[in-house]
Amino acid sequence: MTRLIVWRHGNTDWNAGSRVQGQTDVPLNDLGRQQAVDAAELLIKFKPDAIVASDLQRASDTAAALAALSGLSITFDKRLRERYFGAWQSLTMTEVAERFPAQYAAWKAGQEVGGEVETLEALGARVADALREAAASVPANGTVVVATHGAAARQGVARVLGWSMEQVRTLRALQNCHWIELTHDDDRGWQLATYNVGPFTERPSPPPV
Template identity: 30%
Template sequence: MHMTKLYLIRHGETAWNAASRAQGSQNIALSENGRMQAKLLANRMKNYPIDHIYSSDLDRAYETAKIMAEPLGLPVEKIEGFREMCFGEWEGLTHHEIQSKYDEHYSVWRSKPHEAYIPGGEKLIDVQKRGLRALHQLVETHKDENIAVISHGVAIKAILLGLMDIDLSYFYRIRQDNTCINLVEFTDYGPVIVTLNDTSHIESMKP
Protein backbone atom coordinates (compact mmCIF):
# COMPACT_ATOMS: atom_id res chain seq x y z
CA MET A 1 0.00 0.00 0.00
CA HIS A 2 1.20 3.50 -0.85
CA MET A 3 1.75 5.94 2.01
CA THR A 4 2.81 9.57 1.65
CA LYS A 5 3.22 11.59 4.83
CA LEU A 6 2.54 15.31 4.81
CA TYR A 7 3.52 17.56 7.70
CA LEU A 8 1.44 20.71 7.19
CA ILE A 9 2.87 23.36 9.52
CA ARG A 10 1.93 26.96 10.34
CA HIS A 11 4.69 29.58 10.43
CA GLY A 12 6.14 31.06 13.65
CA GLU A 13 4.75 34.16 15.33
CA THR A 14 5.15 37.67 13.93
CA ALA A 15 4.69 41.04 15.64
CA TRP A 16 1.39 41.39 13.74
CA ASN A 17 0.19 38.01 15.08
CA ALA A 18 0.92 39.21 18.60
CA ALA A 19 -0.99 42.48 17.95
CA SER A 20 -3.93 40.65 16.26
CA ARG A 21 -3.37 42.46 12.96
CA ALA A 22 -4.61 40.97 9.69
CA GLN A 23 -1.49 40.00 7.70
CA GLY A 24 -2.80 38.21 4.66
CA SER A 25 -0.52 38.81 1.67
CA GLN A 26 1.61 41.37 3.55
CA ASN A 27 5.21 40.23 3.90
CA ILE A 28 5.83 40.37 7.65
CA ALA A 29 8.98 38.84 9.17
CA LEU A 30 9.08 36.53 12.19
CA SER A 31 9.42 38.14 15.62
CA GLU A 32 12.12 37.00 18.09
CA ASN A 33 9.43 34.87 19.67
CA GLY A 34 8.60 33.39 16.26
CA ARG A 35 12.24 32.51 15.61
CA MET A 36 12.44 30.75 18.97
CA GLN A 37 9.29 28.78 18.11
CA ALA A 38 10.83 27.85 14.74
CA LYS A 39 14.00 26.62 16.48
CA LEU A 40 11.96 24.44 18.82
CA LEU A 41 10.04 23.15 15.80
CA ALA A 42 13.37 22.38 14.06
CA ASN A 43 14.59 20.54 17.13
CA ARG A 44 11.54 18.33 16.99
CA MET A 45 11.32 17.80 13.23
CA LYS A 46 14.96 16.66 12.94
CA ASN A 47 13.73 13.40 14.51
CA TYR A 48 11.44 12.72 11.54
CA PRO A 49 12.55 11.34 8.17
CA ILE A 50 11.64 14.36 6.01
CA ASP A 51 12.48 14.09 2.30
CA HIS A 52 11.33 17.49 0.98
CA ILE A 53 10.47 20.91 2.45
CA TYR A 54 8.20 23.43 0.76
CA SER A 55 6.96 26.81 1.91
CA SER A 56 4.64 29.64 1.03
CA ASP A 57 6.48 32.43 -0.79
CA LEU A 58 5.89 34.86 2.11
CA ASP A 59 8.86 35.52 4.41
CA ARG A 60 7.27 34.42 7.70
CA ALA A 61 6.65 30.94 6.28
CA TYR A 62 9.93 30.78 4.32
CA GLU A 63 12.01 31.82 7.34
CA THR A 64 10.27 29.22 9.52
CA ALA A 65 10.97 26.61 6.84
CA LYS A 66 14.65 27.63 6.53
CA ILE A 67 15.19 27.36 10.31
CA MET A 68 13.49 23.95 10.30
CA ALA A 69 15.43 22.77 7.23
CA GLU A 70 18.89 23.62 8.59
CA PRO A 71 19.41 20.62 10.93
CA LEU A 72 17.90 18.36 8.24
CA GLY A 73 20.30 19.68 5.60
CA LEU A 74 17.47 20.16 3.11
CA PRO A 75 16.69 22.99 0.67
CA VAL A 76 13.37 24.86 0.83
CA GLU A 77 11.31 25.45 -2.28
CA LYS A 78 8.70 28.23 -2.38
CA ILE A 79 5.22 27.55 -3.76
CA GLU A 80 2.86 30.51 -4.22
CA GLY A 81 -0.23 28.27 -3.87
CA PHE A 82 0.48 27.96 -0.13
CA ARG A 83 0.51 31.71 0.58
CA GLU A 84 -1.97 33.24 3.00
CA MET A 85 -5.38 34.49 1.96
CA CYS A 86 -5.29 38.08 0.73
CA PHE A 87 -7.33 40.24 3.11
CA GLY A 88 -7.41 43.28 0.81
CA GLU A 89 -8.31 46.49 2.62
CA TRP A 90 -8.18 44.75 6.01
CA GLU A 91 -4.45 44.06 5.89
CA GLY A 92 -2.53 45.90 8.59
CA LEU A 93 -5.65 46.58 10.67
CA THR A 94 -6.37 45.01 14.06
CA HIS A 95 -9.50 42.90 14.48
CA HIS A 96 -11.03 45.76 16.47
CA GLU A 97 -10.31 48.28 13.67
CA ILE A 98 -11.75 45.94 11.04
CA GLN A 99 -14.88 45.47 13.14
CA SER A 100 -15.44 49.21 13.56
CA LYS A 101 -14.68 50.17 9.93
CA TYR A 102 -16.14 47.16 8.09
CA ASP A 103 -18.79 45.95 10.52
CA GLU A 104 -21.12 44.42 7.92
CA HIS A 105 -18.39 42.49 6.05
CA TYR A 106 -16.71 41.48 9.32
CA SER A 107 -19.87 39.99 10.83
CA VAL A 108 -20.32 37.84 7.69
CA TRP A 109 -16.64 36.78 7.90
CA ARG A 110 -17.17 35.74 11.55
CA SER A 111 -20.52 33.99 11.06
CA LYS A 112 -20.45 32.73 7.44
CA PRO A 113 -16.77 32.81 6.37
CA HIS A 114 -17.52 30.77 3.23
CA GLU A 115 -19.83 33.57 2.00
CA ALA A 116 -17.63 36.51 3.03
CA TYR A 117 -16.50 39.14 0.58
CA ILE A 118 -13.54 41.15 1.89
CA PRO A 119 -13.04 44.41 -0.06
CA GLY A 120 -10.05 43.91 -2.35
CA GLY A 121 -9.39 40.44 -0.91
CA GLU A 122 -9.69 36.79 -1.87
CA LYS A 123 -12.60 34.46 -1.25
CA LEU A 124 -12.01 31.50 1.07
CA ILE A 125 -13.00 29.01 -1.65
CA ASP A 126 -10.26 30.39 -3.95
CA VAL A 127 -7.64 30.02 -1.20
CA GLN A 128 -8.79 26.44 -0.71
CA LYS A 129 -8.69 25.64 -4.44
CA ARG A 130 -5.14 26.92 -4.98
CA GLY A 131 -3.92 25.29 -1.75
CA LEU A 132 -5.39 21.90 -2.62
CA ARG A 133 -4.11 22.12 -6.19
CA ALA A 134 -0.54 22.75 -4.94
CA LEU A 135 -0.87 20.02 -2.32
CA HIS A 136 -2.18 17.30 -4.63
CA GLN A 137 0.60 18.09 -7.07
CA LEU A 138 3.22 17.51 -4.35
CA VAL A 139 1.59 14.29 -3.15
CA GLU A 140 1.49 13.05 -6.73
CA THR A 141 5.15 13.97 -7.31
CA HIS A 142 6.44 12.51 -4.03
CA LYS A 143 4.65 9.17 -3.67
CA ASP A 144 5.73 7.19 -0.59
CA GLU A 145 7.86 10.10 0.66
CA ASN A 146 7.63 12.45 3.64
CA ILE A 147 6.91 16.09 2.83
CA ALA A 148 6.83 19.18 5.05
CA VAL A 149 4.89 22.27 3.95
CA ILE A 150 5.05 25.55 5.89
CA SER A 151 1.98 27.69 5.29
CA HIS A 152 -0.48 29.97 7.09
CA GLY A 153 -3.45 29.72 9.45
CA VAL A 154 -6.32 30.48 7.08
CA ALA A 155 -4.78 28.61 4.15
CA ILE A 156 -4.10 25.48 6.25
CA LYS A 157 -7.62 25.42 7.73
CA ALA A 158 -9.13 25.72 4.23
CA ILE A 159 -6.87 22.89 2.96
CA LEU A 160 -7.68 20.58 5.90
CA LEU A 161 -11.43 21.09 5.48
CA GLY A 162 -11.04 20.34 1.76
CA LEU A 163 -9.11 17.12 2.47
CA MET A 164 -11.89 15.99 4.82
CA ASP A 165 -14.70 17.03 2.44
CA ILE A 166 -16.07 19.28 5.18
CA ASP A 167 -17.86 22.47 4.15
CA LEU A 168 -15.95 25.74 4.53
CA SER A 169 -18.75 27.01 6.80
CA TYR A 170 -17.00 24.96 9.54
CA PHE A 171 -13.86 27.11 9.18
CA TYR A 172 -13.90 28.27 12.82
CA ARG A 173 -14.14 24.71 14.19
CA ILE A 174 -10.40 24.21 13.57
CA ARG A 175 -7.63 26.05 15.40
CA GLN A 176 -4.10 26.59 14.06
CA ASP A 177 -1.48 28.01 16.45
CA ASN A 178 1.95 29.25 15.41
CA THR A 179 4.32 26.40 14.36
CA CYS A 180 1.58 23.80 14.92
CA ILE A 181 2.04 20.48 13.13
CA ASN A 182 -0.77 18.73 11.27
CA LEU A 183 0.14 15.26 10.04
CA VAL A 184 -1.82 13.91 7.08
CA GLU A 185 -1.21 10.44 5.64
CA PHE A 186 -2.18 9.89 2.02
CA THR A 187 -3.04 6.23 1.47
CA ASP A 188 -4.63 4.36 -1.43
CA TYR A 189 -7.97 5.11 0.27
CA GLY A 190 -7.43 8.86 0.48
CA PRO A 191 -6.11 11.34 3.06
CA VAL A 192 -6.22 10.57 6.81
CA ILE A 193 -5.62 13.31 9.39
CA VAL A 194 -3.43 11.83 12.12
CA THR A 195 -2.64 14.90 14.25
CA LEU A 196 -4.12 18.40 14.30
CA ASN A 197 -2.67 21.65 15.75
CA ASP A 198 0.11 19.83 17.64
CA THR A 199 2.25 22.41 19.47
CA SER A 200 3.81 20.17 22.12
CA HIS A 201 7.31 21.36 21.03
CA ILE A 202 6.58 24.93 22.22
CA GLU A 203 4.78 24.05 25.49
CA SER A 204 7.76 25.44 27.43
CA MET A 205 7.13 28.90 25.88
CA LYS A 206 3.47 29.09 26.86
CA PRO A 207 2.66 31.26 29.89
Protein backbone atom coordinates (compact mmCIF):
# COMPACT_ATOMS: atom_id res chain seq x y z
CA MET A 1 0.00 0.00 0.00
CA THR A 2 1.38 3.40 -1.02
CA ARG A 3 0.71 6.33 1.32
CA LEU A 4 0.47 9.89 -0.05
CA ILE A 5 0.45 12.77 2.45
CA VAL A 6 -0.67 16.09 0.91
CA TRP A 7 0.47 18.83 3.28
CA ARG A 8 -0.56 22.48 3.23
CA HIS A 9 2.15 25.04 4.03
CA GLY A 10 2.36 26.97 7.31
CA ASN A 11 0.88 30.37 8.06
CA THR A 12 2.01 33.57 6.33
CA ASP A 13 1.28 37.22 7.03
CA TRP A 14 -0.94 37.24 3.95
CA ASN A 15 -2.92 34.28 5.34
CA ALA A 16 -3.31 36.15 8.60
CA GLY A 17 -4.52 39.26 6.76
CA SER A 18 -6.91 37.39 4.43
CA ARG A 19 -4.84 38.57 1.46
CA VAL A 20 -4.88 36.55 -1.77
CA GLN A 21 -1.52 34.88 -2.34
CA GLY A 22 -2.08 32.66 -5.34
CA GLN A 23 1.31 32.24 -6.99
CA THR A 24 2.88 35.26 -5.27
CA ASP A 25 5.97 34.02 -3.43
CA VAL A 26 5.14 34.93 0.17
CA PRO A 27 7.36 33.59 3.02
CA LEU A 28 6.23 31.87 6.21
CA ASN A 29 5.84 34.04 9.29
CA ASP A 30 7.00 33.04 12.77
CA LEU A 31 3.78 31.14 13.43
CA GLY A 32 4.09 29.31 10.12
CA ARG A 33 7.65 28.27 10.81
CA GLN A 34 6.65 26.89 14.20
CA GLN A 35 3.68 25.09 12.66
CA ALA A 36 6.03 23.46 10.15
CA VAL A 37 8.29 22.21 12.94
CA ASP A 38 5.32 20.93 14.96
CA ALA A 39 3.81 19.18 11.94
CA ALA A 40 7.15 17.66 10.93
CA GLU A 41 7.46 16.05 14.36
CA LEU A 42 4.18 14.25 13.65
CA LEU A 43 4.84 13.45 9.99
CA ILE A 44 8.23 11.89 10.69
CA LYS A 45 6.34 9.05 12.39
CA PHE A 46 5.09 7.99 8.94
CA LYS A 47 8.74 7.28 8.01
CA PRO A 48 8.57 9.06 4.66
CA ASP A 49 10.58 7.75 1.74
CA ALA A 50 10.43 10.98 -0.25
CA ILE A 51 9.46 14.65 0.08
CA VAL A 52 8.13 16.68 -2.84
CA ALA A 53 7.19 20.38 -2.66
CA SER A 54 5.91 23.34 -4.57
CA ASP A 55 8.78 25.67 -5.39
CA LEU A 56 7.05 28.64 -3.74
CA GLN A 57 8.96 29.37 -0.54
CA ARG A 58 6.06 29.01 1.88
CA ALA A 59 5.71 25.38 0.76
CA SER A 60 9.41 24.67 0.28
CA ASP A 61 10.27 26.06 3.73
CA THR A 62 7.47 23.98 5.26
CA ALA A 63 8.91 20.88 3.59
CA ALA A 64 12.38 21.82 4.85
CA ALA A 65 11.26 21.23 8.44
CA LEU A 66 10.51 17.58 7.61
CA ALA A 67 13.67 17.25 5.51
CA ALA A 68 15.72 18.36 8.52
CA LEU A 69 14.26 15.56 10.64
CA SER A 70 14.30 12.84 8.01
CA GLY A 71 17.58 13.58 6.25
CA LEU A 72 15.74 13.39 2.91
CA SER A 73 16.28 15.87 0.11
CA ILE A 74 13.33 17.77 -1.38
CA THR A 75 12.20 17.39 -4.97
CA PHE A 76 10.53 20.55 -6.30
CA ASP A 77 7.62 20.54 -8.73
CA LYS A 78 6.08 23.75 -10.13
CA ARG A 79 2.84 21.89 -10.84
CA LEU A 80 2.20 21.94 -7.08
CA ARG A 81 1.95 25.73 -6.98
CA GLU A 82 -1.22 27.36 -5.71
CA ARG A 83 -4.03 28.38 -8.04
CA TYR A 84 -3.20 31.45 -10.12
CA PHE A 85 -5.57 34.23 -9.13
CA GLY A 86 -4.54 36.90 -11.63
CA ALA A 87 -5.59 40.42 -10.63
CA TRP A 88 -6.82 39.15 -7.25
CA GLN A 89 -3.28 38.45 -6.07
CA SER A 90 -2.11 40.82 -3.28
CA LEU A 91 -5.66 42.05 -2.62
CA THR A 92 -7.57 41.35 0.57
CA MET A 93 -10.77 39.37 0.13
CA THR A 94 -12.72 42.53 1.02
CA GLU A 95 -10.98 44.34 -1.85
CA VAL A 96 -11.70 41.43 -4.20
CA ALA A 97 -15.40 41.58 -3.32
CA GLU A 98 -15.46 45.34 -3.98
CA ARG A 99 -13.51 45.31 -7.26
CA PHE A 100 -14.71 42.03 -8.77
CA PRO A 101 -18.19 41.42 -7.29
CA ALA A 102 -19.38 38.95 -9.97
CA GLN A 103 -16.16 36.92 -9.82
CA TYR A 104 -16.22 36.97 -6.03
CA ALA A 105 -19.82 35.69 -5.98
CA ALA A 106 -18.85 32.87 -8.32
CA TRP A 107 -15.86 31.98 -6.13
CA LYS A 108 -18.05 31.92 -3.01
CA ALA A 109 -20.46 29.58 -4.79
CA GLY A 110 -17.65 27.21 -5.77
CA GLN A 111 -18.04 28.04 -9.45
CA GLU A 112 -15.45 28.94 -12.07
CA VAL A 113 -14.45 32.60 -11.65
CA GLY A 114 -13.42 33.55 -15.17
CA GLY A 115 -11.08 36.33 -16.19
CA GLU A 116 -7.41 35.69 -15.41
CA VAL A 117 -8.15 33.28 -12.57
CA GLU A 118 -7.02 29.71 -13.26
CA THR A 119 -9.91 27.31 -13.70
CA LEU A 120 -10.57 24.66 -11.08
CA GLU A 121 -10.38 22.08 -13.86
CA ALA A 122 -6.88 23.15 -14.87
CA LEU A 123 -5.75 23.43 -11.25
CA GLY A 124 -6.99 19.97 -10.35
CA ALA A 125 -5.48 18.39 -13.44
CA ARG A 126 -1.96 19.77 -12.99
CA VAL A 127 -1.80 19.09 -9.26
CA ALA A 128 -3.22 15.58 -9.64
CA ASP A 129 -0.58 14.77 -12.25
CA ALA A 130 2.12 15.90 -9.81
CA LEU A 131 0.60 13.89 -6.95
CA ARG A 132 0.40 10.70 -8.98
CA GLU A 133 3.98 11.14 -10.14
CA ALA A 134 5.13 11.73 -6.56
CA ALA A 135 3.35 8.56 -5.40
CA ALA A 136 4.94 6.56 -8.22
CA SER A 137 8.40 7.71 -7.11
CA VAL A 138 8.37 5.59 -3.93
CA PRO A 139 8.23 1.80 -3.43
CA ALA A 140 4.83 0.07 -3.47
CA ASN A 141 4.65 0.15 0.33
CA GLY A 142 6.30 3.54 0.64
CA THR A 143 5.22 6.97 1.86
CA VAL A 144 5.67 10.30 0.10
CA VAL A 145 4.92 13.68 1.67
CA VAL A 146 3.95 16.48 -0.71
CA ALA A 147 4.04 20.09 0.54
CA THR A 148 1.67 22.30 -1.42
CA HIS A 149 -1.12 24.87 -0.96
CA GLY A 150 -4.72 24.88 0.23
CA ALA A 151 -6.75 25.13 -2.98
CA ALA A 152 -4.14 23.11 -4.86
CA ALA A 153 -4.32 20.30 -2.30
CA ARG A 154 -8.10 20.12 -2.27
CA GLN A 155 -8.57 20.19 -6.03
CA GLY A 156 -5.64 17.87 -6.74
CA VAL A 157 -6.76 15.25 -4.22
CA ALA A 158 -10.33 15.41 -5.52
CA ARG A 159 -9.07 14.80 -9.05
CA VAL A 160 -6.98 11.81 -7.92
CA LEU A 161 -10.05 10.36 -6.18
CA GLY A 162 -12.30 11.03 -9.17
CA TRP A 163 -14.65 13.30 -7.22
CA SER A 164 -17.08 15.76 -8.76
CA MET A 165 -16.98 19.50 -8.01
CA GLU A 166 -20.10 19.01 -5.88
CA GLN A 167 -18.23 16.54 -3.69
CA VAL A 168 -15.26 18.91 -3.37
CA ARG A 169 -17.62 21.57 -2.00
CA THR A 170 -18.38 19.31 0.97
CA LEU A 171 -14.77 19.58 2.19
CA ARG A 172 -13.84 22.32 4.60
CA ALA A 173 -10.80 24.47 3.84
CA LEU A 174 -7.51 22.79 4.73
CA GLN A 175 -5.90 24.55 7.69
CA ASN A 176 -2.32 25.80 7.62
CA CYS A 177 0.17 22.95 8.09
CA HIS A 178 -2.58 20.31 8.10
CA TRP A 179 -2.66 17.43 5.68
CA ILE A 180 -4.70 14.89 3.75
CA GLU A 181 -3.72 11.22 3.77
CA LEU A 182 -4.45 9.04 0.74
CA THR A 183 -3.64 5.36 0.29
CA HIS A 184 -3.40 3.26 -2.85
CA ASP A 185 -3.32 -0.44 -3.61
CA ASP A 186 -4.09 -2.53 -6.66
CA ASP A 187 -7.39 -3.85 -5.31
CA ARG A 188 -9.02 -0.65 -4.06
CA GLY A 189 -7.20 2.08 -5.95
CA TRP A 190 -7.02 5.49 -4.27
CA GLN A 191 -8.84 5.99 -0.96
CA LEU A 192 -9.14 8.92 1.43
CA ALA A 193 -7.77 7.93 4.83
CA THR A 194 -7.76 11.22 6.77
CA TYR A 195 -8.50 14.89 6.09
CA ASN A 196 -7.41 18.13 7.80
CA VAL A 197 -5.09 16.48 10.32
CA GLY A 198 -2.25 18.42 11.91
CA PRO A 199 -0.74 20.15 14.91
CA PHE A 200 -2.79 22.34 17.21
CA THR A 201 -3.26 25.83 15.75
CA GLU A 202 -3.85 28.76 18.10
CA ARG A 203 -5.92 30.69 15.61
CA PRO A 204 -8.04 29.42 12.70
CA SER A 205 -6.69 29.73 9.17
CA PRO A 206 -8.59 31.76 6.55
CA PRO A 207 -9.78 30.05 3.38
CA PRO A 208 -6.89 28.84 1.17
CA VAL A 209 -6.13 31.51 -1.41
